Amino acid sequence: MAIPKTMRAAVLTELRTPLQVVELAMPEALAAGQVLVKIHFSGICGSQLGEIDGAKGEDKFLPHLLGHEASGTVLEVGAGVRHVKIGDKVVLHWRKGLGIESETPHYGWDGRKVNAGWITTFNEYAIVSENRVTAIPPDSDLEVAALFGCAVTTGFGIVENNADVRIGQSVVVYGSGGVGLNIVQAAALVSAYPVIAVDLYDGKLELAKRMGATHVINANGRALDDIRVDIQRVLDQTGSHIGADVFIDNTGVPAVIEMGYAMTKPQGTVTLVGVPRKGNNVNLFSLPLHFGKTLSGSHGGEAVPDVDIPRYHNMYRAGRIALRELITDCFGLDEINEAIAAMRDGKVRGRCLVRMSDQGR
Ligand SMILES: [Zn+2]
CATH class of the missing domain: 3.40.50.720 (NAD(P)-binding Rossmann-like Domain)
Known part of the structure; x- marks a missing residue:
């Protein structure tokens, strides 16, 4: 599949300001070791709140994309990718798993460059490094699967x-x-x-x-x-x-x-x-x-994603662990700042998901 020309994404342009949900231009081709994923659900983790607040100090990558746990479907793979294939359902995670660590992608925004890491998930599509995705069974619950990217494995x-x-x-x-x-x-x-x-x-x-x-x-x-x-x-x-x-x-x-x-x-x-x-x-x-x-x-x-995600997933299927109960809130991409505010106010009891949708495109 060709890479979509554009996608909507939440961009951090300045520390301590709301994210901007905008249309970004996608790269034209995948580099070696990169995987194009359509994101279904992304979690929001406390560390993104810290990133927005500049908790670690100055942020030299601004403007950039965010997010580090999600579920998705693989749409295309770059040269050398061996561990996932087109059509696979995957968990996107920030810990390193199997495969290549690719270069990081850049997106375009009215002629400006927008940075991204090896994984980002507050976006409709993501170009991620092979070692940040792990395949899961095709009939997996994709809402729950997002939690395997960080909350559960961590x-x-x-x-x-x-x-x-x-x-x-x-x-x-x-x-x-x-x-x-x-x-x-x-x-x-x-x-x-x-x-x-x-x-x-x-x-x-x-x-x-x-x-x-x-x-x-x-x-x-x-x-x-x-x-x-x-x-x-x-x-x-x-x-x-x-x-x-x-x-x-x-x-x-x-x-x-x-x-x-x-x-x-x-x-x-x-x-x-x-x-x-x-x-x-x-x-x-x-x-x-x-x-x-x-x-x-x-x-x-x-956590070791390729080892831990399959065994936790098995436990979930066997009814040995509760994960549905942890998903207490779900917002659309356009409402991501409201989701973040709800988290800051303690209104989100469990995990908050962001549902990606390309309706109307
Ligand atoms: Zn996290």
């Missing part, structure tokens, strides 16, 4: 690979967004106990309970010291008097990370998922690190 990977949660360990999950809810679900799958979910919104905490949280704590408007007392009370009641085995921070807030570090056992594990803003440093007494306490940051749960 959440499950954090439990399996970063925190290495064992049966009966006590786990605190601070922040219950799309990734946090999957951390809760994975912790419950490996029979952690208790699984304590903390968030600012009751709606998310309700969902956390359905995902397997044994205890939930609403932190809204409360001092961190009080929340710490609440968490410790649950730990005391459930036999973890000397602290939690595992504390997983999804907030990136230094005071929360410091609290988690203080309230884990001497041999406990603190896993950082949320990324602090540049310059927001964490203050820790490092001595416990010499005696068995572990503090480390997760990079997408160290």
